[in-house]
Amino acid sequence: MMRPDSDSHAAAIPRSLRGPSLRSYIFVLVALAVMAPLAVDIVLGDLMATSFFQSEFVARGNAVVRGIAESSASFLRAAEIFVDAVDSDELILRDHSPESLRAHLQEELALNPNFESLACIDARGVQVASFPPDPNADGLNFADRDYATPPVGRPLLSDAAISLSSGHPVVKIASRLRPRGLVTVGDLDLSRLSDFAAASAGPGWTISIVDQGGTVVADPDIRRVQQRVNIANELASGPSQQISPVSLGRLGSDYVFSESLPEFGWHVLAAYDRTAYLGPLNRALLLFVGSALAAILLIGAVALAMARRMLADFDALGRGVQAIRDRRYGEVNLEPTFDELRVLIAEVRGMEAAVEEREAQLTDMVRQRDTLLREVHHRVKNNMQIVSSLLSLQKASLKDEEAAAALTESSSRIQALALTHEILYRGEQFSRLDLGDYLRELCSYLFSAYDAPAVSFSLGGARITLDPDRAIPLGLIVTEIVSNSLKHAFRGGRTGTVTIELTEEGEDIHIRVADDGPGFAPAAENRTLGLLLVDTLVDQLQGTLLRSTEAGTAYDIRLKRVGPDGWNRSARRDD
């Protein structure tokens, strides 16, 4: 079964009249039917996430990070208060010897496991005692270090550093309660701060604390603290690399909230794994989008199937219309799916019936006209033959041979005209006749009329058709030439041949009429009526005539050809 050739239908429409194809529209519609709801789903999902879930999440995150910041600040304040307390205890100590101070520090350190060491620095900046004992630092002057000279009554928190005694990450908290009094320095263990921050947060939250330079000082992954990982670039906004608080940012795969600890210059970061947060939402979205997708695909499949059937109906309709164009009726026999198409096809069938009926009427009219024309040609031919017969009868009563010959010639000429009409009414067409057939019958008559059994006749060349208005003068021309040949070229039972050759030469038609008789003197030719008639008729046809009397007599008649099927078409239009 052949595939419907819709392209050939399209090709049949002039380009200027073509518009968008139905296929394009169907494709776009199906694509929209599938894509648009999906896009809406996604946008709606995102809107839901941002509008409904995110605002709630942001509020919760901000509350969490604020809570952690407050508790972390409390932790650090408590550490400062502890160092202050250790320092104040020194006021009541009577003995400030290194041994006594070390013992005091040992007792105090046992009370607070968040510190890994305590040290006392005197007013000169010399570390006089420490616990656990640090012989490499005790006795050295640290006056050039900021923690050796804190402001009176206000604890100092140093940057995170690695303890030279333990190698652990610590911050030093230094306290001096009176001018020129001892300074107490405690190394706060940052792993304890990490543990505290982690314990303060709820499940799913990751808490980090960074110092003012962006170095991590507390983190569930203690290695980040030990390795002094700096995340200033990830948190900073702008070229200054200053850490800006964020209410909801992104750090790796986490949502991050931050809150500053202004009195310490630090920042608390609370991170929540995006996957964990978005998990339930994503599952709901997946279900929503999945079910919508399934429905859309189903609708798309149904729409495609219907579209295919509709397009097939259009193709069948196109083939039916083509059949009507080719005068094949009764081929619009499809049963379309849709009512609208049924109506259209009913209209096409109505049109088909009307066309078929009108064609039958026109055919009948043409047939009647042909019959009439044939009858006219028949009667004209009969009348001419009567005239010719009358001339023959008249000739029989004449004694004068010259007059009798003149009547014979006239009779031949009338016979040539009659033959034209005979051929026309015998043929199928009244507007054109085959020149070869016409000339053959004409010559047959002439050979019979001049009783020339010793002369043979030959006709060949191209098949040329022409209208009766041209055929009749040309028939008269040939009649004169052939009559001349039969009368003069083959006298006394001389044998020979009369030849007619029809040739198409580009835009010209070439008719050569020749005999192989003895020829004749040029001076004599102009005196005959027949040859005068030939010249006149050639001029009438706007042609040329060339006579040759070498090796018999030959007439080359060239007529201008105007169109492919005839010549001098403009003259015919004048008819």
Added chain:
Amino acid sequence: MRARFLPPAARATAIAVAVLFLAAACAPRSDEIGFIGDLTGKQSELGVSGRNGALLRLEEENARARVGGLRFRLVAEDDANSPDGFHAAVQDLVARKIGAVIGPYTSAIASLTAAETRLLFLSPTASAESLSGKDDMLLRLTGSSSGGARALAAKAASTYAARSASILFDSTNGIYADDFMKAFETSFAQAGGRVLARESYESSAQNVAFTPILQRLLSAHPSLLLVIANGSDTALVIRRAKQLMPQLLTVAAGWAATTDFLKYGGSAMDGTLFEEQFDPASTSPAYVAFVDAYRKRFGSAPSFSSLYSYDAAGILVAALSAGAKSPQEIKKRLLAMPRVEGLQSEFRFTATGDVERDNPIFVVRGQGYEALR
């Protein structure tokens, strides 16, 4: 006609899909560069500042990368300054199919690379003489420190008229300390000096007490004390030594020239002689810009480790961007570089992956370094 098979809308869709594919093709590609250094503990400043220098360079390179260009990520491993830590780090990086590593940072750990062919090591700081001239997978950005040791000895003897010396060295980085010590002693002896005492300690050990060691070393009243140790230990040792013997000339190996040295040493470090292959007092625009960027990014000053790690990261980015993948390809490409543009100077690798640099001498003054001519 087949050309009509696709309606215009389908063609538009096909074009859109092609555009999406193109956009995907333009998405950033990434490559990883390994890092092995000591990132935890008392000696971690060398590794941490080195990691920060490399990180800064990669962040700058990534920021400069064109759309769809190669981005680089630093995969940092902590070797904890121990052979076990080093081997574990190597295993991790090999498993990640990483070809090149910035590190190790100490000569002792760098010497372990001799038996390793699965990675190309580009050490910014390992400078022991014994590592030179070996056709292995270790390339170095620092020249041999032995030249610096000789220059230090000559300067101490000539300018400061030092005639006797005591030496304290950290045996955990033995290969470096031994080479440095040998070069120093030879040169010092040639200048008429004499080494009175040597003491070693292990920085990895707990509760090392420097005071008794120093008391032994200084008991013979040497003119100078040479310390071959990391920055923080050197600072504490010199503080204590200056306390015990204020007029002592203190001399330190370049290993100690980290930020820890000045941070923990304070004003007690004034007058200490250093050998160093880079110019910490440089005012060249490129170096000043680097220092500014480093301070802005990490909130502290860079060290020589940061500087050479910054250069190392740039060199590896160039090699990897040029298509080198395997350690051998990377090594070949690095050795073929006619000149390497460093932050402070141009240099080129020798056939065995070493570099040759000058060894200028510096003196610490007012929490800074001053070049000695």
